Amino acid sequence: MEVSTQIKVFQKLHNVPRETINQFTEYHNLLISHQEKTNLVGSGTISTIWIRHFSDSAKLTDKIITYKNNVNRSIEVCDVGSGAGFPGLVCFLMLSSQKHKIKMTLIESNKKKCEFLTLVKEKLMLPVNIINHRVEKIEKKYDVILSRAVAPLHKLLGLLAPVSRKDAILLIPKGKSYLKEIEKAKKLWSFSYKVVNNNHLLDKSGGVTLEIINLKKIK
DSSP states (O other): OOHHHHHHHHHHHHTOOHHHHHHHHHHHHHHHHHHHHHOOSOGGGGGGHIIIIIIHHHTTHHHHHHHHHHHTSOOEEEEETOTTTTTHHHHHHHHHHTTOOOEEEEEOOOHHHHHHHHHHHHHHTOOOEEEOSOGGGOOOOEEEEEOOSSSOHHHHHHHHGGGEEEEEEEEEEEOTTHHHHHHHHTTTEEEEEEEEEOOTTTOOSOOEEEEEEEEEEOO
């Protein structure tokens, strides 16, 4: 699919204004120009960034808005293992375009990827917080935690639990083997979850988003 076609699909699917499309276009260009140096995305997905990465991240935006509206206050969101900014930076751009004010923190242990995130932040003038540390070093707690392609669920929950507030929601994109991951995670963790299937027009892999609440370690 040509980039121009991907942009049209992305814009129509997520109802993105032209100004924000321009921001995403600059983001896309920065990704392409820094890919060889920093290896920001998988080589097989470089030609489908708008669909494979932007749209796959943007799908979480509605869930963040729903959480914000339900608690009726300002919320803090963090993206653990943000990498090239997926999904946290994408969600922040989407939320900003819809005039939703949130505090976004991108947590990434890789220095080169943090340098890229900082570059995008400066070029697009985005008020996001970037932390170049492993999540185990973070003492702050957040309302909404995002994490994409970081670790198997049973290990990931161990990383995310310490930064999760009591009423936090975890939004975790997973592949088609998500049921096996849930089964394994349930041996170590107590939690409630909802499965949201990906849009089949864009993703026929069987991928989903897991919405997890009430996370507790099994004693």
